[in-house]
Amino acid sequence: MRRYMVSHSWQVLKKELGLYQLILDIIMMIRVCKMFRQGLRGFREYQIIENPHRRHPVFSFWDKKKQGRITFDTMDFVAESGYFPLKAIEIAQKKPSWRTDQEIQILCNTLQVIGSYRNYSHSLQLLLAKVMRFERFGRRRVIIKKGQRSSSFYFIYLGRVAVTEDEDGSSAFLDPHPLLLHKGDCFGEVSLLSSSVRKATVVCMEETEFLVVDKEDFIANKLEQELKKNANHQFEFFRKMDLFQSWSDEKVWELVILGKKEKFSYGQLISKDFVNLSSIVFICKGSCEVLRLIDLGASPSYYKWIWQHLELVYDRPMKTRFKEPSPVERFKKFQIKSYPVQDFSALKLQHLQKAWEQQGTSFSRKINTSENSLPKTLGPKIESRRPHTIKCPMINTKHGELPKEAAVGAYMKIHTVEEGEIIGLHQILLPDSEQDRRPLILMSLGTEVIRMRKEKFCELIDSEVAEKLSKFKIEYPSDEDMCQKFLMENSWNIFRKDLVHLLVKSRQIPPFTPIRHKKKGVYNPNSLTLNLCSFNKKTKPHYPIFMAPQKCLPPLRVVQAITAPRYKIQELLPQYKNAGVLI
Numbered sequence: 205m206r207r208y209m210v211s212h213s214w215q216v217l218k219k220e221l222g223l224y225q226l227i228l229d230i231i232m233m234i235r236v237c238k239m240f241r242q243g244l245r246g247f248r249e250y251q252i253i254e255n256p257h258r259r260h261p262v263f264s265f266w267d268k269k270k271q272g273r274i275t276f277d278t279m280d281f282v283a284e285s286g287y288f289p290l291k292a293i294e295i296a297q298k299k300p301s302w303r304t305d306q307e308i309q310i311l312c313n314t315l316q317v318i319g320s321y322r323n324y325s326h327s328l329q330l331l332l333a334k335v336m337r338f339e340r341f342g343r344r345r346v347i348i349k350k351g352q353r354s355s356s357f358y359f360i361y362l363g364r365v366a367v368t369e370d371e372d373g374s375s376a377f378l379d380p381h382p383l384l385l386h387k388g389d390c391f392g393e394v395s396l397l398s399s400s401v402r403k404a405t406v407v408c409m410e411e412t413e414f415l416v417v418d419k420e421d422f423i424a425n426k427l428e429q430e431l432k433k434n435a436n437h438q439f440e441f442f443r444k445m446d447l448f449q450s451w452s453d454e455k456v457w458e459l460v461i462l463g464k465k466e467k468f469s470y471g472q473l474i475s476k477d478f479v480n481l482s483s484i485v486f487i488c489k490g491s492c493e494v495l496r497l498i499d500l501g502a503s504p505s506y507y508k509w510i511w512q513h514l515e516l517v518y519d520r521p522m523k524t525r526f527k528e529p530s531p532v533e534r535f536k537k538f539q540i541k542s543y544p545v546q547d548f549s550a551l552k553l554q555h556l557q558k559a560w561e562q563q564g565t566s567f568s569r570k571i572n573t574s575e576n577s578l579p580k581t582l583g584p585k586i587e588s589r590r591p592h593t594i595k596c597p598m599i600n601t602k603h604g605e606l607p608k609e610a611a612v613g614a615y616m617k618i619h620t621v622e623e624g625e626i627i628g629l630h631q632i633l634l635p636d637s638e639q640d641r642r643p644l645i646l647m648s649l650g651t652e653v654i655r656m657r658k659e660k661f662c663e664l665i666d667s668e669v670a671e672k673l674s675k676f677k678i679e680y681p682s683d684e685d686m687c688q689k690f691l692m693e694n695s696w697n698i699f700r701k702d703l704v705h706l707l708v709k710s711r712q713i714p715p716f717t718p719i720r721h722k723k724k725g726v727y728n729p730n731s732l733t734l735n736l737c738s739f740n741k742k743t744k745p746h747y748p749i750f751m752a753p754q755k756c757l758p759p760l761r762v763v764q765a766i767t768a769p770r771y772k773i774q775e776l777l778p779q780y781k782n783a784g785v786l787i
């Protein structure tokens with residue numbers, strides 16, 4: 205009876221009040237909402253990450269040609285120090301078909317900082333911007349596992365990843381010099397192009413942001429054609445190299461697959477220690493410089509030089525007058541005391557050597573600044589008396605005490621590597637005991653390089669290539685030689701400056717001339733000079749270093765020049781009593 209009544213009243217509610225329809229509508233609504241939440245994740249996140257305050261200006265102007273307003277919204281580029289901008293995240297999280305042309309253009313603009321993306325044609329960049337997704341992963345996250353089937357291709361927006369041979373990527377955290385890919389690089393293209401399994405494992409070394417292109421989009425947008433073009437260029441480059449003349453095309457292709465092309469701008473650091481790097485570098489375009497950071501405090505010549513000069517400062521001999529010595533004597537004394545301890549005529553020899561080096565082919569070039577090619581030094585003419593009167597903090601070096609301030613380092617350029625040359629191979633066949641493991645810096649002068657793992661390359665080489673490599677020998681000068689060269693050039697520069705000051709009166713800046721800021725040289729964004737006359741004066745710890753991240757900077761204070769106390773140059777050239785005689 206009761207059951208009958210319930211079903212009866214339900215019938216009434218269902219028919220007369222439309223409750224049945226209401227329930228159906230609610231179920232339908234719930235389903236739609238569920239679909240909406242699942243399918244439109246981008247939309248949901250849009251709500252979450254929307255910035256309530258718009259403090260950033262929007263610039264716009266009317267474009268007559270296009271008959272439309274062109275807008276530059278600074279909000280589009282707002283990001284938390286280096287992270288991918290929020291606006292771009294919103295776009296990259298939307299489904300490709302939901303992205304408007306304007307949004308695709310915004311994404312494309314934001315991605316210009318990624319070198320490997322910028323290399324593509326504009327139309328291809330737009331195609332990529334239409335389909336890319338955004339991902340952020342933490343340290344130790346494996347992005348690609350060796351041996352697995354490929355499904356995506358990655359561009360790095362922020363952070364670093366390591367390419368390893370093991371499956372879980374753990375070796376990257378044990379290897380002191382893992383093969384790293386940074387912001388602007390891309391990876392995962394090899395297996396997409398060759399439709400094979402992944403050649404290596406890629407693991408995050410820190411929190412890393414990626415723009416990901418999935419395989420279906422990759423193929424649909426004919427991206428593989430563009431990448432094949434790149435691979436063909438690399439093939440042509442290796443094919444032309446004398447080193448691989450005897451190799452078949454198939455073998456050269458193996459080399460192409462091992463390599464990874466990278467671009468570096470002028471002044472950019474390629475490697476802070478390529479000698480101990482596990483990869484080799486082929487220069488395909490432009491050139492690079494090999495630099496060595498020398499610790500001047502460790503050099504006996506520098507030690508002697510510093511004390512000779514400090515003696516001059518503290519004995520105040522600059523005020524003493526010469527008692528009419530003979531011109532020859534005067535010149536010698538002048539050289540020793542004023543422009544420290546060497547014969548400037550030897551500089552000519554150095555310049556000749558430089559010219560000779562430029563003529564030779566660098567593949568077989570031998571760089572050796574041996575003892576006898578160095579300028580003849582006139583010291584030790586002044587006996588160092590180690591002035592006890594000097595009151596400043598001292599540090600102990602191999603040769604004795606040295607004022608702390610004088611314990612500095614300097615970058616020395618030792619080699620320029622040109623297109624077609626290889627870095628990291630010159631010691632490859634030498635036994636460990638004979639190898640020179642001093643760290644050397646590789647800096648770009650605007651270059652494109654192909655990097656590959658050393659051991660992979662060694663697996664490929666045959667006896668013929670090994671024989672060619674055995675002739676490929678470069679000996680870099682010793683630190684002591686470089687230190688002497690530094691001191692010599694330093695003295696030469698001081699002398700030249702003084703001479704110019706003596707002969708040419710400094711030009712007065714005419715009124716109303718706009719001050720032109722000096723263009724920053726590649727080595728001296730913040731040039732630093734050690735002044736022996738003003739020890740203990742506080743100076744900012746600047747490093748004359750090329751575009752290197754802070755953590756790459758040495759613990760040593762680096763200087764570009766050292767100014768030392770010296771006699772007035774008029775002592776050498778008494779006929780020029782007043783400055784500006786040539787004007």
Ligand SMILES: Nc1ncnc2c1ncn2[C@@H]1O[C@@H]2COP(=O)(O)O[C@H]2[C@H]1O
Pocket residue numbers: 348354367383390391392393394395396401402403404405406462463464655656657
């Ligand atoms: N020697 C290498 N240098 C730089 N990247 C590499 C090197 N070897 C492999 N990779 C990258 O690591 C990726 C692993 O997956 P893929 O084989 O698809 O594509 C590979 C390359 O993009």
